[in-house]
Amino acid sequence: MEQPGKWHRAVSVSEIEDDDVVGVTVGEQGEHEVAVYKLGGKCYATADRCTHQTARLSDGLVIDDFIECPLHQGRFHIPTGKARSAPVSIALQTYPTKVEDGAVYVLVEDIQFD
Amino acid sequence: MKELDELVKVREQIIPRSQLKRLAKRNNYAGLGFLAFHFFLICGTGWLVHQALGSWWIVPAVFLHGMILATLFAPLHETSHGTAFRTIWLNEAVLWLCALIYIFPPKWFRYHHAFHHTYTQIRRRDNAMVLPRPITLMQYLVYVSGLMVWRRNLSYLFNHAMGRIDPAEHEYAPVDQHPMLVREARVMVAIYAGIAALAVAYGSWAPVIYWLLPRIVGESYARWIRVAEHTGCEEGSDPTANTRTTLTNPFIRTLWWNMPYHAEHHLCAFVPFHALGKFHEQVYDKVLVSNGGYFKVHLDLFRRFIRLKHGAQSN
Numbered sequence: 001m002e003q004p005g006k007w008h009r010a011v012s013v014s015e016i017e018d019d020d021v022v023g024v025t026v027g028e029q030g031e032h033e034v035a036v037y038k039l040g041g042k043c044y045a046t047a048d049r050c051t052h053q054t055a056r057l058s059d060g061l062v063i064d065d066f067i068e069c070p071l072h073q074g075r076f077h078i079p080t081g082k083a084r085s086a087p088v089s090i091a092l093q094t095y096p097t098k099v100e101d102g103a104v105y106v107l108v109e110d111i112q113f114d
Numbered sequence: 115m116k117e118l119d120e121l122v123k124v125r126e127q128i129i130p131r132s133q134l135k136r137l138a139k140r141n142n143y144a145g146l147g148f149l150a151f152h153f154f155l156i157c158g159t160g161w162l163v164h165q166a167l168g169s170w171w172i173v174p175a176v177f178l179h180g181m182i183l184a185t186l187f188a189p190l191h192e193t194s195h196g197t198a199f200r201t202i203w204l205n206e207a208v209l210w211l212c213a214l215i216y217i218f219p220p221k222w223f224r225y226h227h228a229f230h231h232t233y234t235q236i237r238r239r240d241n242a243m244v245l246p247r248p249i250t251l252m253q254y255l256v257y258v259s260g261l262m263v264w265r266r267n268l269s270y271l272f273n274h275a276m277g278r279i280d281p282a283e284h285e286y287a288p289v290d291q292h293p294m295l296v297r298e299a300r301v302m303v304a305i306y307a308g309i310a311a312l313a314v315a316y317g318s319w320a321p322v323i324y325w326l327l328p329r330i331v332g333e334s335y336a337r338w339i340r341v342a343e344h345t346g347c348e349e350g351s352d353p354t355a356n357t358r359t360t361l362t363n364p365f366i367r368t369l370w371w372n373m374p375y376h377a378e379h380h381l382c383a384f385v386p387f388h389a390l391g392k393f394h395e396q397v398y399d400k401v402l403v404s405n406g407g408y409f410k411v412h413l414d415l416f417r418r419f420i421r422l423k424h425g426a427q428s429n
């Protein structure tokens with residue numbers, strides 16, 4: 001089944017170090033703040049803002065399969081977005097990714113602007 | 115969030131992310147080493163209490179043991195950040211162990227403390243603001259006695275155990291976590307009740323002599339150290355001015371798990387305790403540092419009390 005939304009080029013694969021994260025904005029008007037990760041050669045994407053107090057996760061630390069928030073060290077499971085350790089308790093939105101021509105693409109639903 | 119943006123902006127100006135990432139690397143060894151040292155000292159001072167039973171030496175022995183027990187706040191604090199160990203379950207187990215001895219609900223502390231990091235030194239927002247200006251000698255003495263802290267912590271513990279969450283706590287503890295706060299308080303109270311029941315059954319005063327009494331008298335030491343972290347610093351969200359690093363000797367630093375490098379800790383709380391010394395070397399000229407030790411910080415505060423008093427008289 002086709003997922004709703006549109007693929008957007010987020011970042012070159014080479015711009016992300018292994019086991020690291022970069023923050024980008026995607027969408028027609030750059031309305032989605034997305035964190036793109038490279039874990040063991042595979043790319044993932046989640047919302048870039050922490051569900052606790054909106055710190056930018058792309059400033060945080062990748063530890064194994066988790067992203068640790070830089071502000072209060074709450075952890076999320078990167079592939080699923082699940083909140084793993086307090087103070088975070090609400091899951092992160094995750095986005096499907098694909099790699100084409102050396103770039104990571106992220107599937108997001110565009111917001112309609114008037 | 116304004117406070118958060120300022121923190122990130124200042125941090126980016128001071129130290130590049132690539133450097134921070136290197137400093138932020140976690141391991142289990144450092145934490146286990148510090149913990150072993152800590153419990154070795156606790157056993158040592160506990161043994162001194164035992165040796166002093168029946169003599170007047172019991173007074174200094176209990177104080178000394180209480181001071182060492184009070185420093186358990188350091189691993190409690192570090193594990194509440196999740197930075198003491200790389201392995202999450204180990205971190206959580208040590209958090210619980212320290213919290214039980216320290217008599218501090220651990221998850222509650224994690225939420226409460228997270229809020230302090232967001233709103234450090236912002237009046238009426240920072241829930242751990244110690245002695246905001248103007249400070250009087252009386253306020254200082256009451257704070258350092260630790261009595262208010264006992265009152266606060268015990269009231270949280272027992273209220274939570276009875277299923278009551280103060281509306282003021284909604285600010286920092288998400289509603290979906292309230293059942294967990296109630297559960298943790300009930301577990302703690304049940305453990306304490308079990309210890310009390312055993313002590314009564316065996317007619318033993320050991321928990322009072324080796325734990326409760328030293329904990330009560332030792333809390334002053336923890337408060338005295340904590341005064342140096344922010345008191346008298348600038349109010350506002352600039353991390354280079356609202357928090358103080360206090361340079362001290364390696365023994366005290368080890369005992370407090372490098373918490374004296376407090377400005378560095380607030381600048382970037384995901385740098386674990388064992389890397390704070392290195393972090394300090396890289397940023398010492400950009401943060402607030404007191405190089406005269408804890409006595410100097412307290413002496414400066416006393417000078418302020420005197421100035422305040424004279425100011426009040428001349429008005």
Ligand code: FES
Nearest residue numbers: 050052053069074
């Ligand atoms: S803002 Fe991310 S854990 Fe608090």
